[in-house]
Amino acid sequence: MLIIPAVDIKGGQCVRLLQGREDSETVFGDDPSAMAARWEAEGAQLLHVIDLDGAFNKSPQNIEAIERIVDSVHIPIQLGGGIRNMETVSMFLNLGVRRVILGTEAIRDPGLVEQACEAFPGQIIVGIDAREGMVAIEGWTETTEREAIQVAKSFDGLGLAGIVFTDIHKDGMQSGPNIKETKRLAESVSTPIIASGGVNDINDIRALAAIEPAGVIGVITGRALYEGTLVLKDALGVTGAKN
Numbered sequence: 001m002l003i004i005p006a007v008d009i010k011g012g013q014c015v016r017l018l019q020g021r022e023d024s025e026t027v028f029g030d031d032p033s034a035m036a037a038r039w040e041a042e043g044a045q046l047l048h049v050i051d052l053d054g055a056f057n058k059s060p061q062n063i064e065a066i067e068r069i070v071d072s073v074h075i076p077i078q079l080g081g082g083i084r085n086m087e088t089v090s091m092f093l094n095l096g097v098r099r100v101i102l103g104t105e106a107i108r109d110p111g112l113v114e115q116a117c118e119a120f121p122g123q124i125i126v127g128i129d130a131r132e133g134m135v136a137i138e139g140w141t142e143t144t145e146r147e148a149i150q151v152a153k154s155f156d157g158l159g160l161a162g163i164v165f166t167d168i169h170k171d172g173m174q175s176g177p178n179i180k181e182t183k184r185l186a187e188s189v190s191t192p193i194i195a196s197g198g199v200n201d202i203n204d205i206r207a208l209a210a211i212e213p214a215g216v217i218g219v220i221t222g223r224a225l226y227e228g229t230l231v232l233k234d235a236l237g238v239t240g241a242k243n
Contacts, residue, residue, distance in 0.1 A: 001212045002046050003205070003235045004078075004194065005039035006222035007032050007069065009062045010052040028226045033068040039225075040073045042232045047077045048164075048196075048220045054082025055103070058138075060092075070096040080127055080164075089116050093123060099161050103127035104137040107144065110154065117158045125194075126155050129166045133181070136168055148181075149188050156189045162217065163189070166196040176200060177219070179207050186215035196220040205235045 008015055014029040029035050036047055049069060053061035059082045060066075070077060079092055080101030089100050099122075106113045106126045116124045129136045130148040137144060152163055165185050167178040177198040186193040192215055195208055199221040208219045224230035 001209050001216060001239045002194075002218035003044065003232060003239060004046045004048045004218050004220045005044050005225055005232065006048045006050065006220050007036050007039070008050045008052050008222065009065050009081075012062060012065050015052065032065050033072040036069045036077075037072045039232065040075050043236050044232065045075055046218070047073065047075060049077050049079045049097075050101075051079070051081030055080070058082055058084060058104075060088060066092070066097070067095060078125055078161075080125075086112070086115060086119065089120065089124075093120060099123045099125050101125045101127045101164060103129065106155070107135060107137050107146070107151065113155060113160075114158060117160060121159055122161050124158075124160055125162050125164055126152075126160055127164045127166065128152055128185075129168055130181070131168045149185055152185055152189045152191065156191050160191050162192040162194050164194045164196050164220065167198060176204055177208060179211060182208070182216060183211040183214050186211065189215070191215075192217040194218040194220060199224045199230060201229050202231075202234050202238060205230070205238045209239055 009032050014032045014035045051060055051062045076098035078099040078101060079097045080103055083089060083100055083102055084105045092100050102113055113126060128148050128151055131143050133147055135144045135146045135148050135151050165182055175198050177195055182195045195216055208216060221230060225232055
C-alpha cells in the first residue's frame with residue numbers, strides 16, 4: 001500500500017483545509033515544490049497534488065506552481081482541482097503529471113471519464129468525495145443524491161488507474177479514516193481504491209494496511225504529516241515500502 005503525501009496549493013502556498021472549507025486553511029509553507037521535494041527525499045513514491053483554487057474556481061489556477069513541482073521531483077504526481085475538460089487533462093499530462101484526477105466533472109459528465117480513459121489509458125483517476133455516503137461535488141459545497149458506491153460501480157471496467165475515496169467529515173480532522181466505508185467501497189468494485197481523509201497516526205496506517213487485500217492500494221495523508229503526528233518513514237515501514 002502506498003503512503004501518498006498531499007501537497008495542496010492555494011494562493012501559491014502549501015496549505016491544508018478542514019473538511020474542505022475554503023475559510024479553514026492552515027499554511028504549511030510558501031513553496032509547494034520544496035515541500036514536494038521533502039516528501040520525495042523522505043521516501044514517498046507518489047505525490048497527491050491538488051489545486052484548491054482550481055477546485056473552487058472550476059479551472060486551473062496554480063499552473064506555474066504545479067510546473068515547479070513536476071520539475072523538482074522524480075516521482076510520479078497525481079493531480080486534481082479544476083480539471084473539467086479533455087484540453088486540461090491533455091495539458092497537465094503533457095506537462096509531466098503522471099495521472100489526473102477528475103472529480104466534479106466526472107459526476108456531471110461521465111462521458112468525459114470514458115473519453116479520457118480511451119485517450120490516456122492508465123492515467124485517469126476519479127475522485128469520489130462522500131458526505132454520509134452521498135457524493136459531494138463543486139469543492140464539496142454541493143451534496144448530490146447519488147450514493148458513493150453506485151457512482152464507483154458506474155465507472156468500473158473503464159480502466160481507471162484508481163478511485164480516490166474521501167470521507168469529507170474526516171478530511172483534515174485527524175479523527176481516523178472511515179475504515180468501514182473504505183473497505184465496503186473497495187469490495188464493491190474491481191478498480192483500485194486510494195483512501196483519503198482522517199489519518200492521524202501510525203495506528204491509522206496499520207488499520208488501512210489491514211484492508212489492503214480488499215483493493216485499497218494507497219492512502220493520502222496531509223495534515224498528520226505536516227503536524228508531525230505521523231512520520232512518513234514510520235508509515236512506509238508499516239507498508240513494507242523502502243525509503
